[in-house]
Amino acid sequence: MSQTSRLAIPPPLSLYIHIPWCVKKCPYCDFNSHEYKDSNGFAEIESLYVDALIKDLEYSLPKIWGRKIHSIFFGGGTPSLFSGKAIHKILSQVRALTPIIYGAEITLEANPGTIDSDHFEAYKEAGVTRVSLGIQSFNDGHLQSLGRIHNSNEAKKGIEIAMRHFDEVNLDLMYALPNQTLNEAIDDVKTATLFNTQHLSFYHLTIEPNTFFFKHPPSLPIDDVSANMQEKIEDILTQHSYQHYETAAFAKPKSQCQHNLNYWQFGDYLGIGAGAHSKLTFYDQITRESRYKNPKQYMEKVTTQHMIESETIIQASDLAFEFMMNHLRLIDGFLIKSFEEKTSLNISTIDKELKTALDKKLITINHEIIKPTILGQRFLNDLLGIFLK
Numbered sequence: 001m002s003q004t005s006r007l008a009i010p011p012p013l014s015l016y017i018h019i020p021w022c023v024k025k026c027p028y029c030d031f032n033s034h035e036y037k038d039s040n041g042f043a044e045i046e047s048l049y050v051d052a053l054i055k056d057l058e059y060s061l062p063k064i065w066g067r068k069i070h071s072i073f074f075g076g077g078t079p080s081l082f083s084g085k086a087i088h089k090i091l092s093q094v095r096a097l098t099p100i101i102y103g104a105e106i107t108l109e110a111n112p113g114t115i116d117s118d119h120f121e122a123y124k125e126a127g128v129t130r131v132s133l134g135i136q137s138f139n140d141g142h143l144q145s146l147g148r149i150h151n152s153n154e155a156k157k158g159i160e161i162a163m164r165h166f167d168e169v170n171l172d173l174m175y176a177l178p179n180q181t182l183n184e185a186i187d188d189v190k191t192a193t194l195f196n197t198q199h200l201s202f203y204h205l206t207i208e209p210n211t212f213f214f215k216h217p218p219s220l221p222i223d224d225v226s227a228n229m230q231e232k233i234e235d236i237l238t239q240h241s242y243q244h245y246e247t248a249a250f251a252k253p254k255s256q257c258q259h260n261l262n263y264w265q266f267g268d269y270l271g272i273g274a275g276a277h278s279k280l281t282f283y284d285q286i287t288r289e290s291r292y293k294n295p296k297q298y299m300e301k302v303t304t305q306h307m308i309e310s311e312t313i314i315q316a317s318d319l320a321f322e323f324m325m326n327h328l329r330l331i332d333g334f335l336i337k338s339f340e341e342k343t344s345l346n347i348s349t350i351d352k353e354l355k356t357a358l359d360k361k362l363i364t365i366n367h368e369i370i371k372p373t374i375l376g377q378r379f380l381n382d383l384l385g386i387f388l389k
């Protein structure tokens with residue numbers, strides 16, 4: 001951004017904590033997750049990593065000085081591989097080092113293949129308020145083709161355990177899976193609604209570079225079928241009182257994920273842990289940084305305060321696109337005022353792009369609110385492409 005611009009008030013700040021290990025790498029996964037293989041057991045590496053996270057946070061404090069944490073998210077990888085004791089130690093240190101707003105949402109991602117009641121009890125005692133379960137499907141054949149370590153029964157048992165301990169539970173599911181039919185996708189969404197969790201996420205499976213599926217492409221449903229799946233998912237979830245508030249996210253009233261909302265509203269986040277990303281607003285610039293991805297290298301680098309692999313200033317020419325890339329995922333769009341506050345740019349700088357999006361019927365502008373139309377939601381990449389410089 002231009003060095004003369006001034007951002008009067010930084011947006012809300014969230015904390016993301018990355019846990020980079022999984023029992024097994026899924027063939028579609030491009031997250032920074034590594035299969036854990038060590039005959040010494042997990043306790044030793046867990047303890048070393050917890051110490052690294054705490055050091056990382058301590059060294060990062062000058063960048064967030066005086067700012068309150070609005071939400072915390074343990075993502076991965078598989079955070080539920082960590083013991084309650086480890087999560088307790090991390091959260092105690094976060095509380096000791098930073099002010100956290102009262103009632104802040106604290107989410108932990110869990111894999112149904114790695115959970116039991118004792119773990120969830122301990123997470124709750126540590127302060128976790130919300131659990132997000134990586135279910136993906138209730139169909140054993142599809143779970144197998146996705147390389148998941150759980151089956152349908154374990155998924156259902158995991159949901160019941162999670163709901164016994166937490167009021168706020170999210171289920172992550174995917175559709176447009178290899179060889180999936182429309183009816184199978186409908187079965188998955190109907191099964192998901194039976195549990196009546198507060199939040200559901202339905203992601204379209206995408207094949208990312210550097211994954212097993214990229215090298216060995218599976219047979220996927222054609223675009224028309226996956227578009228039908230998306231429509232059916234939205235219809236069924238609306239009938240069950242879930243509000244569709246973001247491309248893939250559906251929530252019961254007042255149960256939207258605060259942490260993810262902050263990302264989509266172009267808020268700030270400090271990401272600690274291997275490969276974690278941050279976006280931080282200062283009075284004269286907005287920066288992005290990322291940490292070393294390899295867990296061993298990250299742990300070594302933290303000891304010398306050199307855990308950040310890259311740091312960049314977001315240029316003014318990229319700011320509008322970055323803002324749109326997040327905000328236009330939200331079904332309710334955004335206020336023009338918010339664009340100006342969070343980017344320090346005048347909305348007139350994107351007049352031409354807004355007109356193109358309007359002409360193509362991809363957005364509406366009403367009472368100072370810009371939001372994607374149904375067409376804009378369906379063709380989000382085309383809509384975002386308009387704002388890409």
Ligand code: SF4
Binds near residue numbers: 024031
């Ligand atoms: S469990 Fe999640 S993070 Fe781990 S490999 Fe599978 S998709 Fe990736």
